[in-house]
Amino acid sequence: MNYQQATWTRETDTGEPVNEPLLSEKRTQTVTYDDVDLPDExxxxxxxxxxxxxxxxxxxxxRLSQMNYSVEHGPYPLGSCTMKYNPKFIEDVAALEDGAxxxxxxxxxxxxxxxILHGLQEYLAEIGGMETATLQPPAGAAGEFTGLLVARAYHQSNDEDDQRREVIVPASAHGTNFASAAMAGYDVVELPSDEDGRVPVDALEEAVGDSTAALMLTNPNTLGLFERDIADIADIVHDAGGLLYYDGANLNALLGRARPGDMGFDIMHYNVHKTFASPHGGGGPGAGPIGVVDELTEFLPDPHVRETEDGSFELYEPAESIGKVHGFYGNWLVLLKTYAYISRLGxxxxxxxxxxxxxxxxxxASQIDLDITYGPFHHEFVASAGDVDAAEFAKGMLDEGVHPPTTKWPEIVDEALMTEPTEALSKEQLDVLAAAFTATNRKTSDELADAPTTTAAARIDQTSAARxxxxxxxxxxENDE
Amino acid sequence: MTHETPDDLLYTDSHEWIDDREDTLRIGITDFAQDELGDVVFVELPSEGDSLESGAACAVVESIKAVSDIYTPVSGTVTATNEAILDQPELLNTDPYGDGWLFEIDGQVPDDALDADDYCEQIE
Amino acid sequence: MQRIQHDGTDHPHELDESSPFAPQTPQEVDAMLSAISADSVEELFDVPEAVAFHGDFDIEAKSEYEVVTEIEELLGQNADRTEFLGRGHYDHYVPSVVDYLSLRSEFLTSYTQYQPETSQGFLQALFEFQSMIVELTGLDVANCSMYDAATALGEAALLAARVRETSGSRVLVPETIRSERHSVLENYADGAELTVETYPLAEGNTDVGALSELIDEDVVMVYAESPTARGAIEERLSAVATLADDHEAAFCLGSDPVALALLKEPAAVGADIVIGDASVLGLSASHGMGLGLFAVKDGYLRQVPGRLVGTSETAEGRRAYTLTLQTREQHIRKERATSNICTNQAWVALRTAIHIATLGASGLAALAEDCVATASEAAARLDAVEGVTAPVDDRHHFREFVARTERPASEVASELADRGFLVHEVGEFEVQICVTETNSDDVDGLVAAVQEVLE
Known part of the structure; x- marks a missing residue:
């Protein structure tokens, strides 16, 4: 692939070349307030x-936009991020005046x-095998936090909150799981993966007990593997009195093949900006609705939407609601786009x-000449860059006109390249991406060290940025050395 | 890659060194440890006067992509900290046994401290 | 698995079996299956039969036209009313240029900037957003977004608890805080074993005497708002700041970028943290979707939640931008991270920055001045109506104010709605009215309707 990212460079007054100058380096204005009807102080x-x-x-x-790679440029195979195509019509729907x-x-x-909110609650419940879903959490991590508050409220209602202080999280889980559990006031118990990359049932049996509030699981997990023992896992957690939480980051693998509710999960979040194509927007906004089983609906955030007998819709406060997790109703525009996307696909x-x-x-995976230890995988796989530093490998891939995979994670694979092409790449684009892996794999360490050379910025010094x-x-x- | 491991210091499994040549013990991280961490960008130190139990996490060393706890190998009271590394964390990389020291503590060298040879064996 | 050809003319778009956004042709599917030596796509799913799903969702696929039409019809059921609503969510006019630029797919369809070399554009835009917030707050550091004001307030309380040398357990907030914001704060505070208590206001501003009675060494943060949820400009911020400082509590101020463009900068009145909803610029009314503003003084830098963009240099020595201080974040520090936030509101921050750039300092200042003038004028006009006192609080107001009505507020609000105007009912005999440039032309109609209702 012959690729060169646009770069807008000019010289500053001091003769230094800079890419597009900061707004503050262009025309600025200082205003003072003489006529305003307020006391000076x-x-x-x-x-x-x-x-x-x-x-x-x-x-x-x-110009800034041209110095930014996106899904519409080419492959963007970040594992666990589900960078699929974002249909255009959902933006038109979000712009409808009547929705504002x-x-x-x-x-x-x-x-x-x-x-629409009620319709989306129903769609999500059906897709996840849950009783209903709250749309309030504005991101996946917020969904995790909300789900754990629901779990906590459930244990409180059983007078068990004082004893159930632990949330079990597999070592390979997303970092947000650990952080969300801590924010909800829980102690985190980390569960190492077994040899084939899954949750070790024996170790789980050891770990659960009277102090277990919940187990958080991603399925398929971050290696793309389905947790085949999920039914046993669910029994173990439930028998110990804990709840099972589903991290929906990888739901794109299972639509219509398996539902978290059927697997025994009690609470789940949906990353609608992953599975349901609302655009990532350079880091957000997303939305992280959570679905719950019947027994937990009374704890959902306030308010929830329900249909009345006359077919109209109303907001109500669930009986034992945890209260609110967003100042209003979450990221409405994202939810609207999600509704449109699901309606379109059916x-x-x-x-x-x-x-x-x-x-x-x-x-x-079959077209890449790198080790992939764990399988059978689903929507993503984790390759190893081998002797090469995965972060260096990624810089080399940038020069092939594609975005590199997620690197160095999960840690169970050395120099991990966690790769998720999504459904939105044609075979031709997959071949382009495979060729990028191959070309990068052939680069010498010196070539990698000099990469990237085709992007708006050459290799950036992260160390001095942090120091x-x-x-x-x-x-x-001010602080320039 | 070989790492410097001065003979006149003592070492721990968790890659701290102990200098027991003065009255108070001086603690730092080894050349091997700084190399594993990569460029250090930030350090958090205990406060002077802190009373520490051996094995407790008492300092934090951060590189760009990793955070590492430093465990005190010695129980006792912190008598001095190396303020210079707060502004120049790179000293941990460039001079781990010298200007990159972390803190001094009033206490006893632990029985299980390793000498240079034993430590070298461990990191090989 | 049977796939339907997408592009062939003999095959009309079959909606039932394929995604229009998955581009594989049947021939490609066959070739790919053959490459991996599989007979069917279904055999790739390693799902035990006991938990497999063979049912249907009963969601009928629709054409793009059908979906757009259906949603147009549904949203059309939102009654056509003129909103005089505010209380934390405001409708300012968003210039077209904000839509056209922010909707460029290079921005809209990119991910978090983990590979900075290929993401300089978005990084620079976020860096500029942070800089604008630094200018508006006078504080040293702004992150590039939280979800909304309420969650930013929750994060502020957690930060305040972390930075205290000694432990504490109380957070004090004004009694006028929106109950929703209060509830979110409680949910964030609970995990850190903090309790949230309210302090009273007098005449629309903080009752400093009462606050000084309530505050003690166990308080980790005092929160105040300017403008308050009732629209009053808070005049006692310095006194609140002093009280907080005397007790080693952080002082957090809630505001928004339009108000901050006019009111004394938070740093100058002693604020340690500023939170708020920055989407008052960048998003029009959007059913409460927001952009959490989060700024702090320098000493709190290492405890900031969320993403931070900083400058660095390329190998050639050229200025470049990158996410930095990431060791604070969940993907590295896990349960010891400053927050669990990952996905944030970056694209809204981009929109807000474009909006601020388009207004410029002059335009933003003029907008802010209008917010004082229009509120004051509207209040005066309603005050002239028999049976109405406005504003109730004898203070300066920004965008909105509370009016006392002789008839019960529920009746007044309901009858105004019948006449096409929505106002907040905030007390038994109190309604709240918010005026911006998007509804100021309708103030005549509102005043006439209020006259009718109170006759």
Whole structure:
């Protein structure tokens, strides 16, 4: 692949070349407040901000956009991130004027919005095999936190909260699982993987007990492997009085093939920005609805949406609600896009999504000349860069016109390259991606050390960024060595 | 790759060194440890006067992508800390046995401390 | 698995069996299966029969046109009303340029910038966003987003507890705080064994005397808002800051970027942390979707939750941007991270930055000044109506204010809704009214309707 990212460079006053200058290095303006009808002591003395004319705003951000790789440029196979194509029409749907309402409207004036939220609750419940789903958590990690608050409320209702202080998390789990458990006030018990990369049932039996609040699991796990013992795992946790939590990051592998509810999970979150194609937006917004089984619905966040006898929709507070996890109703625009995407695909499209995601991963893996120890994998696999530092390997891949996989994680694989092509790559694009792996694999260590050379910035010194943090344009120039 | 392991220091399994040549014990991390960590970008130290139990996490060393706890191999009271590494964490990389020391503690050398040869064997 | 051809003219778009966003042709599927020596896609699923799903979701696939039409129809059921609603979610006009630029797929469809060399554009935009917030707050460090104001407040309390030399267990918030924000804060505080208590206001501002009675060494954070949830500009922030400081508690101020463009900068009144909803610029009314603003003084840097973009240099010595201080975050520090946040509101931050850039300092300051003037004018006009006192609190207001009505507020709000206007019912005889440039032309109609309702 012949690839060169656009780069907009100019010389500053000091003769240093910089890529597109900061807004603060262009036209700025300082305003003072003379006419405002407020006492002086309440008003700031002045405000200094960039003041570009609109054409300059447009040029600035267009240039920045060109120095940014995206799903629409080419393969973006970040494992566990599910960087699939984001359909255009969902943006049009999100822009509909009638959806732009204030969250404090009384229910009767917000029937359209509530109807969509209710419809999405039902869609998600059906897809996950759950009783219902709350849409309030604004991201996957927020969903985890919410789910654990629900678990805690459940144990409180059984007078067991004081004793059930532990959440068990497999070592290969996403970092958010550990952090969410800690935020919910739990002690984290880490469970090492067994030799074939799965949860060791024996060790789990040892770990669970009267102090277990929940086990958090991703299935398929971060190696792409289905936890084949899931039914036994569920029994072990339930027999000990704990709850089973499903991290939905990898749900794209299983749509219509297996549902967390049927596997015995009590609580799950959905990463709608992964599985259901709402765009990642450079890091967010996403949404992390959680589904729960019937027994836990009374603990869901306030409010929940329900349909009344006359077919209208209303908000209500579940009887033993944990309260709120977002100031209003979560990331509405993302939820709306999710509703549109699921409506478009329907049963067949959803099932086909997983089929093609799994086929793509398996085909891609077969075309790559790197060790892949663990299988059979589903929508993602973890290859090893072998003797090469995986982070260096990734820099080399950048020059092949693709985004590299997630690197150095999960730690069970040395120099891991965690690769998830998603369903949205054609065979031709998979071949491009495989060729990028191959070409990178042939690069010498010197070539890798010099990579990337085709991106807007050459290799960036992470160490000096951390040793000498400059986090705003106010700091630029000040602390330069 | 070989790592420097001075003969006149004592070592621990968890890659700290102990200098017992003065009245108080000086503690740092080994050349091997700094190499494993990579470029150190931030260090958190105990406070002078802190009373530490042997084996307790008492300092933190961060590189770009990793965070490591430093465990005191010695029980006792912290008598001095190396303020210079707060501003220049790179000293842990460039001079782990010298200007990159971490803290000094008033206590006894543990029985299970390793000499240089034993430590070298362990990291090989 | 039977796949339907997507592009062939003899095959009309069959909706039932394939995803229009999975581009494999049947021939490609066959070739790929053959390459991996598999007979069917189904055999690739390693799912034990006991937990396999063979049912249907009963979700009918639709064409793009059908979906768009259905959603248009559904959203059309949102009654056509003019909103005078605020209380933490505001509708300012968002210029078209914000949509056109932020919707560029290079921004919209990118991921978190873990590979900075190929993500310089978004990183720079976020760095500029952080810088704008630093300017507006006067504080040293701003992160590149939390979910919303409520979750940012929760994170602020956790940070305040971590930075204290000695442990503490209480967080004090104003009694006027939105109950929803209070509830979110309690959920965040609970895991850290913190309790949330309210302090009273007098005449719309902090009752400093009462606060000084409540505060003690066990308080880790005092939170105040300006403007308050009732729209009053808080005039006693310095006194609150002093009280907090005297007890080694952090002082957290809640505000928003428009208000901050006019009001005394938080750093100058002694704030240690500023939180708020920055999507008041960048997003129009969006049913409460937000952008958590989070800024702190320098000493708290290592305890900041969420992503931070910093500058560095490339191998050639050229300035470049990168996520930095990532060891604070969950993917490295796991249960000892400063927060569990991963996915955030980066794209909304981009929109807010574009909006601020488009307004410029002059435009932003003018917008903020209008928020004072329009609230004051609307209050004066309603005050002139028989049976209405506005504003109830004898303070300066920003965007919104509370009005007392002689008739019960529930009746007033309901009858105004019948006449096409939505206002908040905030007390037995109190309604709250928010005016921005998107509804200021309708103030005449609102005043006339209030007159009718109270006749």
């Amino acid at each position: 309440l008003v700031r003395d002045e405000l200094t901000l960039p003041e570009p004319a609109e054409p300059e705003v447009a040029r600035h951000y267009t 309402i204030h969250p404090d409207r009384p229910d009767e004036y917000a029937q359209g919005t509530l109807g 049963d067949g499209g959803l099932k086909d999504t997983s089929a093609m995601a799994v086929l793509n991963a398996n085909y891609l 000498n943090p400059r986090l705003s344009w106010q700091d630029v120039g």
